[in-house]
Structures are given as structure tokens and as C-alpha cells.
Amino acid sequence: MLNPMTAYVCPRCHVRTPTSALTWCCPKCRGPWDLDFAGGPVPLPSLASRVNSLWRYAEALPPMPCAPEVTLGEGRTPLVPLTDSVSAKLDFLMPTLSFKDRGAVMLAAHALRLARSGGLERIVADSSGNAGTAVAAYGARAGLDTVVYVPAGTSPKKLDQIRAHGARVVEVPGDREATAGAARAAADEPGTFYASHVYNPYFTHGTKTYVYELWEELGGRLPDTIVVPVGNGTLLLGAALALDELHRHGLTDTRPALVAVQAAAVSPLAAAFHAGADDLAAPAAALPTLAEGIAITAPPLARRILRAVRDTGGTFLTVTDDLIRAAQRDxxxxxxxxxxxxxxxxxxxxxAPPRPGLTVLPLCGAGAKTGLAP
Structure with missing residues (x-):
């Protein structure tokens, strides 16, 4: 049975719909949903005896009856020092080799629940690679018919991974935005669940476990700064959600600064932030960059991302392809x-100039997916 107390809600229009519906966006403004869900506090002392995956934070997660059938053991990735003041969380050690597993397992578990209640025939997703491979894997685990829309020119290794899981791949001419448009058109077909890492808030409730793991790993405290790569912003918004929850439940009295990183070639959010804007004025140009996973010209969640960074006293940084290439080799x-x-x-x-205290950053996709940057 679906939980009748859980609903999608549009933060702009306040439209509500049950999560049993396949309506993938607000019918009034076509914007992404939020989830009307308030979890409870996670008791730190009890965690040592719990399952060694993100499901150990059950109090903080929406009800997921199908989770035991869909999980691949995702979460609980290592935190490794890089310098005396900077540590990296190795989310590329997930089952499909990226952090997107945190959200994809939530989408697949919810979709399986919908399929069993009747009316769901397939799931569709759009991705530059990592979200697609994650949805394909968890869709296979759930036994769901899965279609993944990708931009033409997506890494052949990522396409191989998607197809290996049995998903159908649709390559879309044009950029990432054209791919999203094609997937959204498919999502309007009857019987289709849009397993979107942008429009469906179940994904964000999965990515928030990144910060819950930091909080546990550091003994009930948080780093001073959390640095996050941002394209569509799903990891950053998950982090912001976890920070709010931990503070609301009295589990931490600190609020780290969220520092968002974009590629210099495609950085619409950074430009808006430094201009003092609350939203994007216009999409960015679709210029080539090595950081294809964050090359999003018009992120639908832009307003929420900008507010989250400002609310924590964070900032936006941009990096050139030369710096990215050197960092990958380092x-x-x-x-x-x-x-x-x-x-x-x-x-x-x-x-950037060093920030005081402990900084944590994610290493959120394996090099095996793309190879070494030329």
C-alpha cells in the first residue's frame, strides 16, 4: 500500500498530488516537485549495529517497502584525507561507480511499488551518463522496463554500461537540454514513470544520505565546508536538505558552507550567483567542456540551488578544463x-584560497567510465 500521508507538492504553486500519480511535474507551472515528508531524528548511538548501507538512516528516509528487493548495498563510502584539511568521500565506489546510486535506488524502489499497484509499464530517464547507468542498473534490479535518453556523443563506456543492464538507449541529437526535452515528452505517455534525478524529489532524499554519512563518520559533527560539483544540483540540494534536517532535530549545531563548483565553459549558476540574482536570466551557451556531467545550460532547480548556497554562507567557484585535466591526473x-x-x-x-577548518569534497564518478582526459 502507498503511504497516503506522502504527497508531491509544488513549492511555487502549492499544488499537491499523491505520490501514486505518474504526474512528473506541477501541472500548473511545469516545475519540479518537492516531497511533503518530514522524517525523524536518526539516533547516532544505534547506528553501529545497523545495515551497512544508506538504509541505516531509515528514520530520515521516506517509506520504501520495496527497498530490500532493490538495494545493491549503496552508500557508506570511505572518507579519505587528501591533505591535512581536505578529505574526499569516495562515492565513485558505488555499485554503478557514481553517487547517482544514492538517488536511483529511491526512484527504483518507488517505481516498483507503483508497478505493483498497477498502471506503471515503463520508466524513462535522461542523462549525460551516470544517472542513466544508475537508473538502468536499479531498474534491472527491480525488473522494470527501462529507457534511457542520452545526448549524442555520450561516452561509449557509459552507453555500454547502460545497455549491459538491459535498458534501451535513445541517443538524442543536440545537447543535454534537447535530451531532457525528449525524455519529458516520453514521460507524458500513459503508464510511464519519469525516473528523473531533477524533477522527482525521491532522488534528492537519496542524495541527502551523503551528508548523513559525513555526520556519522565524524562522530556527530560536520565539516566546516562541503564542496560539491553542480550541474542540475541534485547532490547539493540533497546536502542542503540533510543540513536542515540535522539542525532541526538538534543533531548538530553547525551549518557548513556549501561551495558549488561549475565548469568555466558552462557556468550559468555561478554567473547568476555572483550577479546577485535569484534565478537564471537566460540559459548558458552549450560550450564543450571535459566536465560533461555538470554542463547543464538551464538547470530547472536553479532558484533552489542559489538559495541553498546563499543560506549557508557558501559561494560558487569555476574551473577551466586545464585545471580539471591537471586535477584528474593529480x-x-x-x-x-x-x-x-x-x-x-x-x-x-x-x-581557491584555503578555507578554515575541514573541507570535504566528493569524488563522485569513476575514471573507468570516461578514461583519462586528453
């Missing part, structure tokens, strides 16, 4: 082979 020399997008945060930390 991390590899330290034993950590990640894709260029994942190296962007390390590039930004190295180029």
Missing part, C-alpha cells in the same frame, strides 16, 4: 582515478 597519482567531472572539485579547492 588524483590518479594519489591512487584515485576519477572522471573529469569528479575532479572539478579538487581543481577548485586547489585554485
Amino acid at each position: 588524483l590518479a597519482a594519489r591512487g584515485l582515478f576519477v572522471e573529469p567531472t569528479a575532479a572539478a572539485c579538487w581543481a577548485a579547492v586547489g585554485a
Whole structure:
């Protein structure tokens, strides 16, 4: 049975709909949903005896009856020092080799619940690679018919991974925005669940476990700064959600600064932030960059991302492809082979003035997915 107390809600229009509906966006403004869900406090002392995955934070997660059938053991990734004041969380050690597993497992568990209640025939997703591979894997685990829309020119290694999980791949001519448009058109078809890491808030409730793990790993405290790569902003918004929850429940009295990193070639959010804007004035140009995973010209969640960074006293940083290339090689020399997008945060930390206290950044996609940047 679906939980009747959980609903989608539009933060702008206040439209509500049950989570049993396949309506993937607000019918009034076509904006992304929020989830009307308030979890409870996670008791730190009890965690040592719990399952070694993100599901250990059950009090903070929406009800997921199908989770035991869908999980691949995602979460609980290592925190490794890079310097005396900077540590990296190795989210590229997830089952599909990226942090997107945190949200994809939530989408797949919810979709399986919908399929069993009747009316769901397929799931669709759009991605530059990592979200697509994650949705494909968890869709396969759930036994769901899965279609993934990707931009033409997506890494062949990522396409191989998606197809290996049995998902159908639709390559869309044009940029990432054209791909999203094609997937959204498909999502309007009857019987289709849009497993979107942008429009569906279940994904964000999965990515928030990144910060819950930091809080547990550091003994009930948080780092001073959390640096996050931002394209569509799902990891940053998950982090902001966790910070709010931990503070609201009295589990921490600190609020780290969220520092968002974008590629210099495609940085609409950074430009808006430094101009003092609350939203994007216009999409950015779709210029080529090594950090393809964050090359989003018009993020639908822009307003929420900008507010989250400002609310924590954070900022936006941008990095060139030359800095990303050097950072990827530097991390590899330290034993950590990640894709260029994942190296962007390390590039930004190295180029910016040091911040006081402990800084944590994610290494959120494996280099095996893309190879070494030329």
C-alpha cells in the first residue's frame, strides 16, 4: 500500500498530488516537485549495529517497502584525507561507480511499488551518463522496463554500461537540454514513470544520505565546508536538505558552507550567483567542456540551488578544463582515478584560497567510465 500521508507538492504553486500519480511535474507551472515528508531524528548511538548501507538512516528516509528487493548495498563510502584539511568521500565506489546510486535506488524502489499497484509499464530517464547507468542498473534490479535518453556523443563506456543492464538507449541529437526535452515528452505517455534525478524529489532524499554519512563518520559533527560539483544540483540540494534536517532535530549545531563548483565553459549558476540574482536570466551557451556531467545550460532547480548556497554562507567557484585535466591526473597519482567531472572539485579547492577548518569534497564518478582526459 502507498503511504497516503506522502504527497508531491509544488513549492511555487502549492499544488499537491499523491505520490501514486505518474504526474512528473506541477501541472500548473511545469516545475519540479518537492516531497511533503518530514522524517525523524536518526539516533547516532544505534547506528553501529545497523545495515551497512544508506538504509541505516531509515528514520530520515521516506517509506520504501520495496527497498530490500532493490538495494545493491549503496552508500557508506570511505572518507579519505587528501591533505591535512581536505578529505574526499569516495562515492565513485558505488555499485554503478557514481553517487547517482544514492538517488536511483529511491526512484527504483518507488517505481516498483507503483508497478505493483498497477498502471506503471515503463520508466524513462535522461542523462549525460551516470544517472542513466544508475537508473538502468536499479531498474534491472527491480525488473522494470527501462529507457534511457542520452545526448549524442555520450561516452561509449557509459552507453555500454547502460545497455549491459538491459535498458534501451535513445541517443538524442543536440545537447543535454534537447535530451531532457525528449525524455519529458516520453514521460507524458500513459503508464510511464519519469525516473528523473531533477524533477522527482525521491532522488534528492537519496542524495541527502551523503551528508548523513559525513555526520556519522565524524562522530556527530560536520565539516566546516562541503564542496560539491553542480550541474542540475541534485547532490547539493540533497546536502542542503540533510543540513536542515540535522539542525532541526538538534543533531548538530553547525551549518557548513556549501561551495558549488561549475565548469568555466558552462557556468550559468555561478554567473547568476555572483550577479546577485535569484534565478537564471537566460540559459548558458552549450560550450564543450571535459566536465560533461555538470554542463547543464538551464538547470530547472536553479532558484533552489542559489538559495541553498546563499543560506549557508557558501559561494560558487569555476574551473577551466586545464585545471580539471591537471586535477584528474593529480588524483590518479594519489591512487584515485576519477572522471573529469569528479575532479572539478579538487581543481577548485586547489585554485581557491584555503578555507578554515575541514573541507570535504566528493569524488563522485569513476575514471573507468570516461578514461583519462586528453
